[in-house]
Amino acid sequence: MTQKTIELIDRATDRKVNLPVHPGTIGPSVIDIAALNKEFGLFTYDPGFGGTASTDSRITYIDGDAGVLLYRGYPVEQLAERSTFTEVAYLLLHGELPSRKQLDEFTGSIRHHTMINESLLRFFHGFHYDAHPMAMVSAVVASMSAFYHDTMDIYSARQREIFAHRIIAKIPTIAAAAHKHALGQPYVYPRNDLDYCSNLLHMLYAVPCEPYEVDPVAAQALDLLFVLHADHEQNASTSTVRLAGSTGTNPYAAIAAGISALWGPAHGGANEAVLNMLEQIGTVDNIPKFLAQAKDKTSHVRLMGFGHRVYKNFDPRAKIIREMCHKVLARLGRSDNPLFELALRLEEIALQDEYFVERKLYPNVDFYSGIIYSAIGIPRSMFTVMFAIARTVGWVAHWAEMISDPAMRIGRPRQLYTGPTRRDYVEITKRA
């Protein structure tokens, strides 16, 4: 498709500028506004970046109106049905589905990087027992840059690959150590004979005094949740990783910044907030009263797990997770899960309410995920840590895509200044 341009005319001065329009392979084209400042001395203004592309990317595509999510062109529904988290990790990192040999090598490399330096385990002793696991995980991930100096040359493809395998392999070990620290139980070392999610469950739940058998239903449910949480284009935490990484900082620091951004209740912290909300609502007959609060702006209450900056239709991940809840709860013998029943009724009633319908607010990925995390024994404070484990793959893929782009520049947004004009200093003796 030939590159088009869009002409802008400044009516005040009749000056014109032609701005290039770049088409994507699918989805909206973008206007390249670089000339706008040069020709007109103007900036664009888009708080929250609702209509601004910060980069081009080949990793993930979302059509918010149609409820479409593609990882490297593959529909997330097909990957959820037929792939595994480690295979999806390879796809997101390398851009193609792996051959059997490539997958075995990748899986093998991840398995042989799961241990963390013993000194890193001692970091947990410095945390109070009731520290939030996200605080511990973000701190320990940032500290990895103090240990792995051999993978800090971000312009070496090989060192970028070692970093990618190390962080994807070690973040479950760090997450499980945070959980064990909170329980006051001994850390459980990773086992190389277990797959990615079975290994995580083993590190979370095993204790030294008796054998522990991973429940395959739980491992399979976790693997599917991780596939669905692996990437989501330029969301707040991924954009944080890109912006931090664009300064040339070490990759562990960039990922730690992403973990901190994900923690917010408007983002990945919503899965924990949904369970708290469901517990606060308690019963179906309290739903109307809660929804009235969520619609009242002065209440600062939101229907957590609902709404999305991009999806103005069902989040395809929410639909898959809702179906998963039925299957996983039945297979775990917990079909009569009251919080799941309440969530289903809450969705049904909200989607009949004009406020949510006219604002196109639908369940997002966080609305049902906590039901499954709870059913497989994950404590609520660890829900966002689970999200971080899965999203580490997307963060690494986007960081690597950016760093390996020769055109990469440091990210530095501009602003609309609305503060005081120039004024001179006044001695304190002369102030009012």
Ligand code: SDX
């Ligand atoms: C994730 O970006 C991603 O891709 C994120 C994510 C990923 O995979 O990385 O998908 C993961 O973060 C999912 C979102 C999880 N967050 C929540 O569930 C928290 C509850 N949702 C919201 O706070 C909100 O919907 C956001 C933050 C998700 C989106 O915020 P926007 O796009 O800035 O929307 P908005 O705040 O401008 O809302 C538009 C209107 C407003 O009302 P009006 O001013 O038009 O009258 O809808 C209202 C909002 O008040 N609104 C809600 C609401 N969400 C939006 N009202 C009540 N409850 C809600 N949940």
